[in-house]
Each structure stands twice: as structure tokens, then as C-alpha cells.
Amino acid sequence: MIPLSYNVRSLLRRRFSAGVTVFGLGLVVFVFAAVLMLARGVEQTLKTTGSPDNAIILRKGSTTELTSFLPREGAKTFMADPAVAVEGGKPVASPELFMIFQLPRADGNGTANVAFRGITRDGWEQLRSHAVRLVEGRVPQWATSEVMIGRSTRGRYKGAEVGQSISIARRQWPVVGVFDARGSGFDSEIWADADQIADAGRRTGFSAMTVRLKSRSELPTLANTVEADPRWTLEARREDRYYEAAAGPMAKFIRIIGYMISFFFFIGAMIGAMITMYAQVASRIREIGTLRALGFRRRSVLGSFLLESSLLALIAAAGGCALAALLAAFSFTTTNFGSFTEIKFQFQFALAIAVWATLFAALMGFLGGLLPAVRAARQPIAESVKG
Numbered sequence: 001m002i003p004l005s006y007n008v009r010s011l012l013r014r015r016f017s018a019g020v021t022v023f024g025l026g027l028v029v030f031v032f033a034a035v036l037m038l039a040r041g042v043e044q045t046l047k048t049t050g051s052p053d054n055a056i057i058l059r060k061g062s063t064t065e066l067t068s069f070l071p072r073e074g075a076k077t078f079m080a081d082p083a084v085a086v087e088g089g090k091p092v093a094s095p096e097l098f099m100i101f102q103l104p105r106a107d108g109n110g111t112a113n114v115a116f117r118g119i120t121r122d123g124w125e126q127l128r129s130h131a132v133r134l135v136e137g138r139v140p141q142w143a144t145s146e147v148m149i150g151r152s153t154r155g156r157y158k159g160a161e162v163g164q165s166i167s168i169a170r171r172q173w174p175v176v177g178v179f180d181a182r183g184s185g186f187d188s189e190i191w192a193d194a195d196q197i198a199d200a201g202r203r204t205g206f207s208a209m210t211v212r213l214k215s216r217s218e219l220p221t222l223a224n225t226v227e228a229d230p231r232w233t234l235e236a237r238r239e240d241r242y243y244e245a246a247a248g249p250m251a252k253f254i255r256i257i258g259y260m261i262s263f264f265f266f267i268g269a270m271i272g273a274m275i276t277m278y279a280q281v282a283s284r285i286r287e288i289g290t291l292r293a294l295g296f297r298r299r300s301v302l303g304s305f306l307l308e309s310s311l312l313a314l315i316a317a318a319g320g321c322a323l324a325a326l327l328a329a330f331s332f333t334t335t336n337f338g339s340f341t342e343i344k345f346q347f348q349f350a351l352a353i354a355v356w357a358t359l360f361a362a363l364m365g366f367l368g369g370l371l372p373a374v375r376a377a378r379q380p381i382a383e384s385v386k387g
Helices: 004-012 015-047 071-081 123-128 192-202 214-226 237-282 285-293 298-329 351-377 381-386
Strands: 054-059 091-105 111-119 132-137 148-149 165-168 171-180 189-193 210-214 234-238 331-333 342-346
Touching: 015 165, 015 237, 015 342, 015 351, 054 071, 071 091, 071 192, 071 210, 071 234, 071 342, 091 192, 111 132, 111 342, 111 381, 132 342, 171 285, 189 210, 192 342, 210 298, 237 351, 298 351
Parallel strands: 111 189, 148 171
Antiparallel strands: 054 210, 054 234, 091 111, 091 210, 132 171, 148 189, 165 171, 331 342
């Protein structure tokens, strides 16, 4: 077997061509990893919106709160269910109204659909105040038009600052607080009193209700009770799984588009690697002949050139992943396919992404170096020694 040091010295002697190949492969790895980070960011943002200790009750078959309707009587009935946790003599439940209103962007570039969540006093005190924290200002006064805004909405829309007011439903809604939901989907929402939002949107009921279970094992019991009630067509689902499922279509779309882009980059980078390795073979005919004359077999030469192209790919993978990891410091705004509202999330890097990106690079290196390696292995000894 040809020593690895031979391949390393060969790459060091041909720094320019090796560098160009690494750059091309690294760019593809960067794009591929960025796509995976983007999809993971969407999934994690929405998944962390829910908790495995909570259940969400909504209209049966609804994929989002936007298309769900929960009658007020239904909310009162199920928040008193034995499976729901109780604190201070009150059920830990939050009936909520989810609606969309258009707000003008702060930069003057048109308007955007923004999610408004109407909550109740008990819903805030018993449940939601434990999921988010105020970072500035105060909680809105109940039964008024005051609102508090998620961290990601701050400054993105006209009036979305503490002390200012936003305009919806032909009235002004003073902004009195900013909350941080730890990077979940709530950060892209605006919260206000449920009755005020219902009046603005002319709604008579809620969209859904989130309850904390006494224990996770109580979910099947609650789900059976909700589904069996003939008065309403409702269902109960674990909250984190509900939001995770809501992220599926958008994450899938991002992956499909990203894979298509990565595929074209993949072909280009593979051809570039192939051209580089062919040039390496052409310039090292005498070396190859010498190796064969020294007794190294064709499979050793084949393996050596494949190893060389794989080394280039691994270097490219390390560089591409390192560059992609820097994207974790940036956020991205897009439209949530489920609610048709703007949502802000960050790129999410993970070990699994690095592994997939490395395998992707290794495949490019292997395919790009295969044909040149076969050509090198088939060089006749006599002709090769002559150069």
C-alpha cells in the first residue's frame, strides 16, 4: 500500500490546484449544510413553542390554530377535566384566540401578516407567564387595548416599540411590554386581552386552549374525553408534537428547494474535482510509472488517488461546516405556511448536520476522483516511466 505521506506531500506540492478544488467542494458543503440548518431552525423554533407537559385542544382535523374554533363553553368544560393540573384552586389552562392582522413594515416596504394572540388573565397567570418572560415594560392591563410584543417583532413594524402604538381594527393599541419566548414561535407574535382581540376580529369563541396535564400519562384520558363529547368536534394533542407537525410542510419545502440547489452545485464541484485529478494524473505520469516499477500494484495506485481526492473532500468538509456554523449567529424571516404569518428563526447547527455534510463531501470526492484514479491505475509501466 502506498504510504499516506506520499499523498500529503503531493497535495502540498500542488497547493494552488488543491486549493481551488477545496474551495469549490467547500462551497457546496457550505450550501448543503446551510440548507439543513435552515430546515432545522424552522423545526426547532416551532417545536420549542410547545411543551411535552401540555396538551392543546382544538377543532378536530385542524392543522393550525388559524383554522380552529373552540366554543367558550367547550373551553370551560375541558379546563375542569380531572386530567388538567390545578394550582391555587384554578386549572392551569389558557384559552386563546389566534388571529392575523396586517401591519405596515417599519422600513416602509409594504405590509406583513402578523400573528395576534388573545389571552386571558388566568391563562397568563397560570400558564403563559411560565413560558415567556418580560424583558421590558409590563403586562397589558386586562380589558384594555394594550398589547405586549414578542422580541422578534420589535422594531419590524410601525409602532412596534414600547411607548408607541400599533393600529388595527380602526383603533390604536398601545405597546406596553416586550417578552422573550426563548426563540420559540411566540417571539414572532403580539399578545393582548382575548376579549379585545375577539371584538376587533368579530369572533365569538376561542381558537384553541392549552392546558397543563397533571402528568404526561394523562394525555390519552383527556384525548378520549374530548373526542367522545358529542357537543363539539374537538381533539386534544400533545402541544410540542402539534407545533412540530405544523413545522413539517415548511421544513420539507426548504429541504426540497435546498437539495435541488445543492444537486447542481454537487455536479459542478464533482466535475471540478475530476478535472483537477485528471490534471494531477497527467502531470505525474512518471511518478505513477515509478510506483508501478517499485512493485506497487494497480489497486494500490487506484486507492492512493482515491485517498487523495478524499483528503481534499474532507478538508473542504471541515471548511464548509466551519463557515456554515457561523450562520447560527444570524436570523431569518419567512412566512409560516401553516399560519401565513411572518416568523423569525435562527439557523441551527448540530453534529448530525456536520456528519451529513461530511458524507456529502466524501461522496463528491470519491466520484470526482474515481475516473482519474482508474486512468492512473491503468497506465502502462513502460510508457509511464518514459513520461
